[in-house]
Amino acid sequence: MAGKVKDELLHDHNHDGIDRRGFLKCMAWAGTGALCVMQGGVMKSYSLSRLPELGGKEAMGELSFVQISDSHMGFNKPANPDVAGTLKAAVDKINGLAAAPEFMLHTGDISHLSKPEEFDTVDQILKSAKPQDVFYVPGEHDVLNDDGKQFLERYGKGRKGGGWHSFDKKGVHFVGLVNVMNLKAGGLGTLGHEQLEWLEDDVKHLKHSTPIVVFAHIPLWSVYPEWGWGTEDSAQALAYLKKFGSVTVLNGHIHQTMQKVEGNVTFHTAASTAFPQPAPGKADSPGPMKVPAEQLKSVLGITDVNYLQGQHALAVVDSTLA
Amino acid sequence: MRRTVSILGLAAALVLGTLGFGTGQKSHAASAQEKMSMTEVKIDNFTFGPATLTVPAGTTVTWINKDDIPHTVVSTDDSKTFKSKVLDTDEKFSFTFSKAGTYPYFCSIHPKMTGKVVVQ
Numbered sequence: 001m002a003g004k005v006k007d008e009l010l011h012d013h014n015h016d017g018i019d020r021r022g023f024l025k026c027m028a029w030a031g032t033g034a035l036c037v038m039q040g041g042v043m044k045s046y047s048l049s050r051l052p053e054l055g056g057k058e059a060m061g062e063l064s065f066v067q068i069s070d071s072h073m074g075f076n077k078p079a080n081p082d083v084a085g086t087l088k089a090a091v092d093k094i095n096g097l098a099a100a101p102e103f104m105l106h107t108g109d110i111s112h113l114s115k116p117e118e119f120d121t122v123d124q125i126l127k128s129a130k131p132q133d134v135f136y137v138p139g140e141h142d143v144l145n146d147d148g149k150q151f152l153e154r155y156g157k158g159r160k161g162g163g164w165h166s167f168d169k170k171g172v173h174f175v176g177l178v179n180v181m182n183l184k185a186g187g188l189g190t191l192g193h194e195q196l197e198w199l200e201d202d203v204k205h206l207k208h209s210t211p212i213v214v215f216a217h218i219p220l221w222s223v224y225p226e227w228g229w230g231t232e233d234s235a236q237a238l239a240y241l242k243k244f245g246s247v248t249v250l251n252g253h254i255h256q257t258m259q260k261v262e263g264n265v266t267f268h269t270a271a272s273t274a275f276p277q278p279a280p281g282k283a284d285s286p287g288p289m290k291v292p293a294e295q296l297k298s299v300l301g302i303t304d305v306n307y308l309q310g311q312h313a314l315a316v317v318d319s320t321l322a
Numbered sequence: 323m324r325r326t327v328s329i330l331g332l333a334a335a336l337v338l339g340t341l342g343f344g345t346g347q348k349s350h351a352a353s354a355q356e357k358m359s360m361t362e363v364k365i366d367n368f369t370f371g372p373a374t375l376t377v378p379a380g381t382t383v384t385w386i387n388k389d390d391i392p393h394t395v396v397s398t399d400d401s402k403t404f405k406s407k408v409l410d411t412d413e414k415f416s417f418t419f420s421k422a423g424t425y426p427y428f429c430s431i432h433p434k435m436t437g438k439v440v441v442q
Contacts, residue, residue, distance in 0.1 A: 077390045077411070078390075079390070112392070113392060113408055113410065114408070140431045140432075141392075141431065144392075144394075144408045144431065145407060145408060183430060183431075183433040184433060185398045185426065185427075185428035185433055185436050186428065186433060186434060186436050187433045187434075188433070188434075226434070227368075227434065228432055228433060228434040284367045284368075285367040285368035285369070285389075286368065287367065287368065287389065287390060287391050288390055288391065
């Protein structure tokens with residue numbers, strides 16, 4: 001970011017009251033646990049612990065949820081020999097949040113080898129999380145051997161195709177997309193024609209002011225195609241969302257936090273609760289990255305998302321496990 | 323005198339050599355046969371090595387996963403000639419190529435990983 005950034009609304013290019021620079025500055029504060037709110041055209045930040053002072057969650061119509069990702073239950077190599085333990089630590093972190101989340105999104109790679117006992121273990125551990133509602137999208141590790149049949153049975157009964165679906169919470173429209181099925185040799189993640197048609201139809205009648213949250217496993221923007229970190233046909237999906245004033249895309253797969261703002265869309269990837277992966281191009285391959293044992297929890301994490309009804313920006317806050 | 327010895331020595335060497343070479347030839351042939359019937363592709367660092375493997379028809383190719391993440395071996399030709407189950411670290415998959423042809427394949431979990439077996 002170049003130049004000095006003030007709090008006031010500076011560049012309202014889209015005439016939607018969102019100052020990109022101010023938003024990015026606030027996102028940078030996010031590591032300290034800040035809630036960024038647009039009020040009267042001015043970006044203000046509040047520490048999450050001050051939320052009760054702001055007039056109560058219900059009164060403000062606030063929505064709070066958590067994204068976790070890449071638990072890889074069943075992984076047991078040196079990068080993390082105890083992925084169940086670190087997932088439990090993530091649950092403790094979630095249960096300790098100042099603003100209790102209403103539900104959770106899991107952006108895939110729940111299991112490591114699609115084994116039933118791996119899914120069972122994750123279900124068991126998440127039972128002790130305060131937010132009991134969890135919405136899942138599969139990662140490529142969840143649909144091995146059976147074209148995703150088991151995943152659908154467990155987490156997506158009755159859903160179309162690979163399990164894409166949508167739901168609404170406090171006026172925010174959530175869309176769970178599946179981009180890990182029918183992967184083609186040499187390719188990236190893929191949404192496919194049927195799912196794209198469904199998406200177009202799903203958002204067609206929504207008001208432009210409806211905040212949209214899209215969640216999918218593989219990033220929907222081109223993070224690093226050489227390592228398969230992108231989705232071939234995501235541009236088409238994003239075209240259907242162009243009319244909306246606020247779109248937040250939450251992904252996993254790359255086991256590190258990354259974000260990008262493009263027009264009205266904020267892209268964000270979550271850390272894993274199991275093991276980190278190298279930054280794009282910083283290693284021979286995107287495999288599990290070993291760090292000293294005492295540092296492991298500081299490279300794993302959860303993502304807390306808060307939204308105040310009537311505001312544009314969703315505050316996306318990453319916290320590490322240590 | 324020396325020459326005679328040398329010639330004798332040479333003759334002895336030849337005789338011994340022939341005997342030895344006979345035995346050697348057998349074991350050499352046996353190991354060559356082994357080499358022909360078992361050929362390996364090593365999977366490591368999200369790569370198939372060698373990326374292109376050329377073998378004679380009748381060869382059994384074995385893929386071994388030396389990476390710390392699971393991979394699969396799935397052929398991409400129209401008839402989907404071979405498809406392994408998920409291979410975790412140190413797990414193997416073998417396939418015998420009886421027909422000549424080119425068999426491209428990839429890892430269905432990490433589709434950027436591609437390889438090819440050329441059967442002659």
